Amino acid sequence: MTRPLWVAAGFVLFALGWIGMVMPMMPGFVFLLGALYCFARGNPALEKWMLEHPTYGPALRNWRDHRRIARKSKVAALSVMVLAGVLSGVFAGFPVAIVPIAIMTLVAGWIWTRPE
Template sequence: MITIKHVKKILFVVIGLISFSIGVAGTILPVLPGGPFYLIAAFCFTKSSERLDNWFKSTKAYDKYVVGFRENRGMTLKEKIRINLIADFFIVLSLFLVDILFVQLIIVALGLYKHYYFIKKIKTI
């Protein structure tokens, strides 16, 4: 019999795997940051399966992106600048490729919010 507990574990595994995949894509592609998705994956794997949690904690991605953030609760200035410059390049590129004014305004608003979030919400270490 499938219980609510089993459904939650399965849901956490699925969300964790999706987040990990997006995190890997974010590590390879400069379009999106991988770190936040690795944090979501770490949370989901901890809640879902001890085996998945142990596996994820043994990866290089966990060491590079999650451990530092968990211990320091922030990012280095160099990481912040690198992520923002790469993201800004693609935001500006998107503005030139999109012809719809409403979409351009949304892109600009999201870009401004990204800067606000990185400056005010993520501690610089």
Template sequence: MLIRLLWRALASLSLGLGALGVLLPGLPTTPFLLVAAWAGSRGWPSLEARLLAHPTYGPSIHHWRTSRAVPRQAKWLASALMASSLLMIWLLPAPHWLRIALSLFLPLVALWLWRRPEA
């Protein structure tokens, strides 16, 4: 029972963050919905079913589950947001270690992302 509640809590938190991502630019929606569906499959099957049946986000969740596919539009958007983050971290006051860390980490994330198949 406690484990099921923990899965539901994770699913709820992820769903809430995904909903915020719809409203806030720069906060992704789909990754949080992927986590919500994953956690829902373990503790809240009806939530998972609703997410999979959603007309907008359901196909993305299905493509990710079946082939780890990411749509090209999402790749471009994520890459643009990462590039703008790098530009801002170098133009605004920030610790030097953070600038270096992000300059190394974000291109690796972009490389990983672009190596995923497309939906």
């Protein structure tokens, strides 16, 4: 893949990451990790900018270097998942809500078992 394609993919993933930060049930940080990966291959200056960003830079560095998730981030992610699960149950109803709640339960278990 050429450098411009890596950069383009990085911008798409970056945009999805920001959308995911405000949309429940959409994992924003995963897309930011993808953007970081793409920028590392296409434009190291953008990778550096993401890693030095005051808001999400520390979490990106923590994951990239040590595969750790801070307890504050874990609690925030799990809280949003619980809220999204409750809203799914209320608005979608019993049979439909089982699938997203099951998926969020599996993801929550994975998040909680990551080192801090």
